[in-house]
Amino acid sequence: MKRVALIDLGSNSVRFVISEITESGSYRLVYQQKESIRLSEGMWSHQMLTKPAMDRAIKTMKALSHMAKAMEVTEVYGIATAAVRLANNGDEFIHRVYAETGISLRAISGEEEAYLGYLGVVNTIGLDDFIVFDLGGASIEISLIQNRELKKSISLPMGALVMTGQFQSGQEFTPEEYHSMISQIQHVLHRESWLRNAKLPLIGIGGTARNIAKMDQREKNYPIPRLHNYKVKKASIGELFTKIKETPRGERKKISGLSSERADIIVAGMAIIVELMEFTKASAMIVSGCGLREGLFFQYYGQHYLKNQGMIDDIVTHSTLNILRAFTPHDVEHAQYISGLADNLRKQWKSIMPKGDRLKIVLKVAALLHDLGKQINYYSHARHSAYMIINSNIYGLSHREQLISAFVAAFSHGVNSKFLKQSPYLSILKDGDRDIINKLSFPLALAEAFDESHERTIRSIQSHIGEKRIDVYVEVQALSHVSMMDLAIEKLKKQCKKEFRRELVVHWKLG
Template identity: 40%
Template sequence: MEQLAIIDMGSNSIRFVIAQIKDNKSYSYVYQDKATIRLGQGLTDTGTLTREGRDKAMKCLRVYKHIMEIRHITNCFAVATAAVRDASNGAEFLKEIREETGIDMTVIPGEREAYLGYLGTINTIDIQDCLIFDLGGASVELTLVRKREIVHSVSVPLGAVTVTERFNTQGAVTEETLSSCLKYLRKTLASVKWLRDINLPLVGIGGTARNLAKMDQRARDYELPTIHNYILSKENFMSVFQEVTKRNSSSRKKIPGLSSERADVIVAGSAVVKTIFDLSGSDTLIVSGCGLREGLLYEYYAKRYGLKSPRFPDILDFSVNNLLGNLENLNRPHMEQVAKVTAMLFDGLKPLHGYDDRIRRLLVTAALLHDIGKRVNFYNHARHSAFMIGHAPIYGMTQREQMIAAFIAGFHHGISRKIQRAYRYANIPTEEDWEIVRKMSVLLALAEASDHTYENIVEKINVTINDDAVVIVLTPKAGAPYEPADYTMQQYTKAFKKEFGLPLVLVWK
C-alpha cells in the first residue's frame, strides 16, 4: 500500500489531499484540508504576492509537512498556479517554501493546469463533448473537448479575486459597475475565437462553480447534498446570478448555500461564468467536484501501472471496481454471479419491459453492488447498500441515475410503497424512474435468489413470453442442487406478476 500527498496552491485557496493506493490497485482519499489564503489578493495592482497571503500559505504548508512526516509520506505532488505564476516574487516564495518546509513546489503553466483539470473531469463525468472551465482566483482555464479529446485549451488571466479587485465588486454593485465588468469580460474572452457559439454543455471546476451549485440546490430544496455532476440550467444560473448581484457583501452571506468566505468574490466569479455562457451559447452547466488534484492522481496512477493513457475508457466500470476494491470481506463471486443472471433476465424480458441498454447498465451496476451494505450491518443491508451506492464516488452516471441504481439495490429483498416513501432522496427519481426501480428490483431479487446458497449454479436462462404467462427456463450446472434456489425464487413470483402484469413460471432444465 502506498500513500501520496497532493498540494494545490491556488490564487484564492490552498488544498491538501492524501490518497491511498492499495496493493489491489484501488485508490481512495484518506485526508483532505482546504484553506482560503487569498494569495492572489493585490496582485493586479502590485504584481507581487503580499506578505499576508504568503504567511497564510506558509502556515498551512507547515501543517501539511507535519502530517506527511507522521504518516511517513515521501511522495508529494505540490503545484502552484496563476498567482505564483504571474507574481514577480513567485520564484522567491517557492524558494522560501522549500527552505522552511522542504516541500518542493512547482509552478505549472496554464496549459498544464487545464490538462490536469480535463483529466479530473473526463475520468469522473460521462460526457463526450463539452467546454471545461476551471475558474480560480487569478485565471480561468478553458478546454474544448470533443469525443473526450482535447481540441483547444487556453489560460486567460481572469479570476474571481483579480476581477473583484479590478471592479470593486466586494460590496454592493451598481448597474453601471456590473455593466462595465461584463463588458470587460466579454471583450477579453472574445479573444478566444473558438469559444464563440460552440453550443456545448459547460463543465465548471472551482469554488465559484461549486457555490453556484450549492445555492441552486438550496433554492430548489434539492435533497442530495452532492455537488459533483450536479446539473445547473442557464435559467437557474441566471436566477442565482441576479440574487448575488443585487445584494451587498454582508447580505450575500445570508444566501443559503453560499460560503461566507466567498461572498466577496462571488459576483466577479459569477460574471465570468455568465460571460462564458453567453459567448459559448451553452444552456447547461455541469458542476465538477473533481479537477486538478484528481488529474494529478490519475496521471500518477496511469504511470504506476503502465496504462496506455491516464484517461480511463470506461469510467463507470473503473469506479465500481475501485469501490469494491476498497471494501473488504465481500463475496465477489456471488455479486458477479448475481450481476450475470440479472443481465440475462433483463435481456430475455426486454420485449416485456422495453428498456434500453442504459437501464441495463444501471441494473448491472446495482447488482454488482447490491451487497456492499453488509459492511455496515447484515440486517437491513439492502437499505445500507442503497445509501452507500447513492453517496459513493461512482462515476459515469448522472446523479439521478446513481439514485436509480441505489434504489434498485435497496429493494433487492422486496419492494413496498411504505419503504419507498420512507427513503431519503425518494423525490429525486421521477414517477417513471420509480416504475423502472420497481421492475428492475424484481429482476435483481430473482437473480439474487437464484444464488441463494452462493454456489453459482445458474449457467443459462431462456425466457419465453406468452399471452398468459412468462416462462423462465433455468439451466443449472450439471448435478447441482437447484431446489434451494427455486424455493427462494418462488417467493418473488407474486411481485413479478404485480410489476410485469403476467404470471411467472420457473422451470429447471
C-alpha cells in the same frame, strides 16, 4: 497499501488531499483540507507576491507538511497555479516553501492546468462532448472536449480575485466599475472565436461554480448534498446573480449556500460565468466536484496502475468496482457473476422490461453493489446498500440514475414500496421511475436466487415470454444445487405475477 498526498496551491486557496491506495488497486480519499490564503492578493500592481500573502501560505503549508507525516503519507506531490506562475518572484517563493516546509512545489503552465482539469472531469462526468472551465482566483482555463479528447484549451488571465482587485475600488462595485469589468470580460472572450455559439454542455470547476450549485440546491431544497454532476439552468443562475448583486456585501454571508470567505469576490466570479454562458450559448452549467486535484491523482494512478496517462474508458464500471473492492474485495467475483446473470435476464425479458438505453448501466451498478450494506448490518442490508449506493462516488451516472440503482438494489432484496414512499429523494425521481425500479429489480432478484449458494453453478439460461407465463430453462452443473435455488425462487413468484402479470416457471437441466 500506500498513501499519496496532493497539494494544489491556487491564487485564492490551497487544497490538500490524501488518498489511500490498496494492494488491489482500489483507492479512496482519507483526508482533505482547504484553506483560503488569498496568495494573489495585492500582487497585480507590481506582478509580485506580497510578503503577507506568502507568509499566510507558508504557515498553512507547514501545517499540511505535519499532517502528511502524521497520516503516514509515502509520497507528496505539490503544484502551484496562476499566482505563482505569473509572479516575478514565484521561483523565490517556491524555494522558500521547500526550505521552510520540506514540500517541493512545481509551478505548472496554464496548458497543464487545463489538461489536469480536463482529466479530472473526463474521468468522472459521463459526457463525450463538452466545454469545461476551471475558474480560479487569478485565471480561468477553458477547454473544448470532443469524443472525450482534449481538442483545444486556453488559460485567460481573469479570475474572481483578480477581477475584483482590478475593477472594484471600494466595498461594492459602482455601476461604472461593474460595466468596465463586463466590457473587459467580453473583450477577452471575444478573442476566442472557437467558443462562440458552441452550444455544448458547459462543465464548471472551481469555488464559484460550486457556490452557485450550493445556493441553487438550498433554494430548491435539493435532497442530495452532492455537487458533482449537479445541473444549474441558465435562468436559475441569472436569478441568483441578480440576488447577489442586489445584496450588500455585508449581508451576502447570510445567503444560504454562499461561502462567507467568497462573499467579497462572488460578483466578479459569477459575472465571468454568466458572460461565458452567454458567449457559448450554454443552456445550463453542470458542476464538477472533480477537477485539477482529481486530474493529478488520475495522472499518478494511470502511470502506476493502468500503464497509461490516466484515461479511464468505462468510468461507471471502474468507479463501481473501485467501491466494491474497497468494501468487499472477497465478494467481487460473486457480484460480477450476479451482474452478468441479471443483464442476461434483462435482455431475454426485453419485451416486458421498461425501455431506456441507460437502464443496462443502472442495473449493472445495482447488481455489483447489491450486497454493499452487509458491511453495516446483515439483517437490514438492503436499506444500507441503498444508502451507500446513493452516497458513493459512482461516476458517469446522473443523480437520478444513481438513485434508481440504489432502489433497484434495495427492492431486489424485498424492500417494500413504503421504503420508497418515505424516502427524502422522491422529488428527484420522474413519473414512471417507480415502475422502472419495480421491474428492473426483478432480474437482479432472480439472478441472486440462481446463485443463492454462491457456487456459480449456472451454465446457461434461456427464457420464453408467453402471454400468461414466463418459462426459464436453466442448465446447471449439478442438480444437487437446485433445491436451495428453488427455495429462493419460490419467494419471487408472487412478485413476478404482480409486476409482469405472468406466472414464473423454472425448468432445470443438468449440463
